[in-house]
Amino acid sequence: MTQIPAIWLRDNCHCPECVDPVSGQKLFGITDLPIAPEASGVDETPDHVTFTFAPDGHVATFPREWLVANHPSAPATTPNPRTEDAKTLWHGASHPIPRFAWDGFLTTDDIRTACLDAVLRQGYALLHGVPVQDRTVLRVASEFGYVRTTNYGEVFEVRTEPAATNLAFTNLPITPHTDNPYRDPVPTVQLLHCLVNAAEGGDSALVDGFEAAGRLRAADPAAFRSLTTTPVTFRYRDANTDLSSTQPLIGLDAKGRVREVRFNNRSMQPVSLEPDDIEAFYAAYRAFADLLYDATAAVQFRLGPGDCVIFDNTRVLHARTGFTADGRRHLQGCYIDLDGVASNHKVLTRAESAG
Amino acid sequence: MTQIPAIWLRDNCHCPECVDPVSGQKLFGITDLPIAPEASGVDETPDHVTFTFAPDGHVATFPREWLVANHPSAPATTPNPRTEDAKTLWHGASHPIPRFAWDGFLTTDDIRTACLDAVLRQGYALLHGVPVQDRTVLRVASEFGYVRTTNYGEVFEVRTEPAATNLAFTNLPITPHTDNPYRDPVPTVQLLHCLVNAAEGGDSALVDGFEAAGRLRAADPAAFRSLTTTPVTFRYRDANTDLSSTQPLIGLDAKGRVREVRFNNRSMQPVSLEPDDIEAFYAAYRAFADLLYDATAAVQFRLGPGDCVIFDNTRVLHARTGFTADGRRHLQGCYIDLDGVASNHKVLTRAESAG
Numbered sequence: 280m281t282q283i284p285a286i287w288l289r290d291n292c293h294c295p296e297c298v299d300p301v302s303g304q305k306l307f308g309i310t311d312l313p314i315a316p317e318a319s320g321v322d323e324t325p326d327h328v329t330f331t332f333a334p335d336g337h338v339a340t341f342p343r344e345w346l347v348a349n350h351p352s353a354p355a356t357t358p359n360p361r362t363e364d365a366k367t368l369w370h371g372a373s374h375p376i377p378r379f380a381w382d383g384f385l386t387t388d389d390i391r392t393a394c395l396d397a398v399l400r401q402g403y404a405l406l407h408g409v410p411v412q413d414r415t416v417l418r419v420a421s422e423f424g425y426v427r428t429t430n431y432g433e434v435f436e437v438r439t440e441p442a443a444t445n446l447a448f449t450n451l452p453i454t455p456h457t458d459n460p461y462r463d464p465v466p467t468v469q470l471l472h473c474l475v476n477a478a479e480g481g482d483s484a485l486v487d488g489f490e491a492a493g494r495l496r497a498a499d500p501a502a503f504r505s506l507t508t509t510p511v512t513f514r515y516r517d518a519n520t521d522l523s524s525t526q527p528l529i530g531l532d533a534k535g536r537v538r539e540v541r542f543n544n545r546s547m548q549p550v551s552l553e554p555d556d557i558e559a560f561y562a563a564y565r566a567f568a569d570l571l572y573d574a575t576a577a578v579q580f581r582l583g584p585g586d587c588v589i590f591d592n593t594r595v596l597h598a599r600t601g602f603t604a605d606g607r608r609h610l611q612g613c614y615i616d617l618d619g620v621a622s623n624h625k626v627l628t629r630a631e632s633a634g
Numbered sequence: 635m636t637q638i639p640a641i642w643l644r645d646n647c648h649c650p651e652c653v654d655p656v657s658g659q660k661l662f663g664i665t666d667l668p669i670a671p672e673a674s675g676v677d678e679t680p681d682h683v684t685f686t687f688a689p690d691g692h693v694a695t696f697p698r699e700w701l702v703a704n705h706p707s708a709p710a711t712t713p714n715p716r717t718e719d720a721k722t723l724w725h726g727a728s729h730p731i732p733r734f735a736w737d738g739f740l741t742t743d744d745i746r747t748a749c750l751d752a753v754l755r756q757g758y759a760l761l762h763g764v765p766v767q768d769r770t771v772l773r774v775a776s777e778f779g780y781v782r783t784t785n786y787g788e789v790f791e792v793r794t795e796p797a798a799t800n801l802a803f804t805n806l807p808i809t810p811h812t813d814n815p816y817r818d819p820v821p822t823v824q825l826l827h828c829l830v831n832a833a834e835g836g837d838s839a840l841v842d843g844f845e846a847a848g849r850l851r852a853a854d855p856a857a858f859r860s861l862t863t864t865p866v867t868f869r870y871r872d873a874n875t876d877l878s879s880t881q882p883l884i885g886l887d888a889k890g891r892v893r894e895v896r897f898n899n900r901s902m903q904p905v906s907l908e909p910d911d912i913e914a915f916y917a918a919y920r921a922f923a924d925l926l927y928d929a930t931a932a933v934q935f936r937l938g939p940g941d942c943v944i945f946d947n948t949r950v951l952h953a954r955t956g957f958t959a960d961g962r963r964h965l966q967g968c969y970i971d972l973d974g975v976a977s978n979h980k981v982l983t984r985a986e987s988a989g
Contacts, residue, residue, distance in 0.1 A: 464819030521980035545659035625876035
């Protein structure tokens with residue numbers, strides 16, 4: 280264990296002087312530590328390693344298990360849960376649709392865990408048997424995470440509206456897109472709960488944007504690079520709202536892994552680029568659109584009353600076919616965030632190893 | 635204008651066939667356009683330029699004004715509003731505290747605009763004269779943006795609690811930090827409304843994290859690079875919650891500009907790095923902490939009953955001094971997001987130029 284630098288060990292001491300036993304929060308700041316501590320003594324037992332640090336004589340005891348699990352270079356193998364590395368990528372029907380009964384979700388921890396896991400790893404889940412009642416989508420949302428209010432309110436109504444300020448609220452077909460790319464932070468999870476779907480048409484489709492981004496990178500690295508580096512503005516405005524956000528269509532983490540896709544032809548604004556770079560950007564944008572709009576990439580289903588789809592809005596694009604103008608179709612939607620979903624999943628699965 | 639590639643012009647046509655006149659949303663997708671459109675004809679008048687495109691014969695007319703304002707290479711001079719480039723950076727008392735009367739905010743558009751602008755550009759504003767009533771912070775929040783519910787609920791209570799799961803809820807001093815770095819997306823704006831501050835101590839301070847990040851970059855580019863590329867995990871857990879997020883302490887946009895700072899000694903987890911890189915990371919982390927903890931960097935004030943501070947939690951760190959254990963101090967806080975603040979600001983300031 281001596282190959283771990285002393286500053287890391289000293290900073291991670293969890294004696295009651297260093298970490299509050301109730302909250303688990305660290306009680307000191309980095310500037311409270313000596314600048315270059317050294318491990319002046321090491322004492323090993325079968326279960327523990329104890330270090331004494333110079334110059335302040337502080338003593339830190341670590342369970343061996345903890346040192347192995349938290350060894351600084353170990354997590355190189357643990358993918359960042361928000362990136363493509365931690366996801367089960369899919370293409371069309373390559374993976375079965377993760378379907379769950381709402382009843383089972385509420386009563387059985389294994390079903391609940393599997394459903395949360397599906398949203399986190401596969402990017403979506405489909406619930407059936409949700410009561411067909413006004414605003415029940417909020418009840419569903421509260422089991423997954425914290426509701427995100429938007430300019431549309433807590434709940435938004437997907438149905439045909441006169442003089443709609445968003446084409447989602449018409450009977451037009453809507454191609455695969457992510458929602459609210461003009462918001463920053465963007466709402467990261469969307470729920471759509473079907474109350475009525477008596478229209479002809481109005482079928483649903485989802486596309487895995489991370490899978491498509493990976494495909495673009497493999498086929499055309501320069502195109503991928505254009506989409507990860509060109510800032511694109513999305514904007515939404517109505518009488519009381521004027522939201523805009525400027526970020527690349529494909530967002531990477533600090534290690535260059537895909538962690539966010541934004542794609543919405545309806546709200547995209549004129550792109551700002553030197554004229555010489557525009558044609559390359561447009562070719563890349565079209566290539567990505569071709570992958571996302573490819574019918575074989577989509578998983579397709581039809582929401583019936585009582586169905587509720589939950590999907591990762593930073594990754595999974597959603598679409599619907601057009602429907603008859605006089606057909607009755609009414610979904611209620613709301614947004615939550617991925618961190619709440621991950622927290623609920625963790626609370627259920629940590630039990631065995633909780634300290 | 636002919637130096638703008640035809641595909642850009644064609645994609646930005648806003649005739650009623652291309653853009654829905656009611657919602658302003660685009661009605662076509664990129665794959666609906668010809669692959670390599672050409673401007674086969676150009677017709678200019680003093681106010682307009684009209685292009686005819688081959689091969690489909692589509693005609694697009696642009697007001698000259700619009701072409702100038704939206705010329706693709708023009709916005710190179712428009713900074714991304716979320717990054718350091720669009721901010722008024724400050725160091726300690728270098729800029730006066732932006733103070734506003736709550737009354738004035740509610741009744742006078744100029745005051746409201748200036749206050750929203752202060753939050754967006756200076757990173758914070760201080761309201762006084764807010765009614766000293768339970769949960770009024772939500773009323774204030776609703777004038778700025780959309781409330782973000784967290785694991786603490788809609789409102790959180792900053793006061794001494796027995797067996798606190800967060801050290802903020804004790805009488806301990808709290809060094810400069812950003813809130814909820816274990817959330818992703820992190821709540822981007824925080825409000826703290828003072829109901830009581832009869833304790834000895836309990837003074838407030840704010841520090842401009844973007845200014846400190848810029849200072850670090852100037853003084854030690856390698857240290858800056860370590861903090862922009864090393865993923866750091868923050869975590870919060872209690873009986874019902876287990877939130878974690880892994881991102882660098884300093885987040886950059888796709889152009890390399892500072893757009894987010896995370897800093898919280900209490901919830902930071904063991905850092906994952908190859909042992910060889912650990913000492914450099916710790917030296918960088920300490921150098922950044924030295925800048926952030928420097929008393930001359932902070933703007934200091936004391937919240938009294940009826941004061942409410944609103945600050946950008948992606949940029950401005952907040953702190954408080956410890957206070958007497960028997961002293962009464964009670965703040966109510968909540969979170970909103972920067973996009974709502976920017977939207978409200980835009981709605982107020984766009985009026986003159988709205989089309």
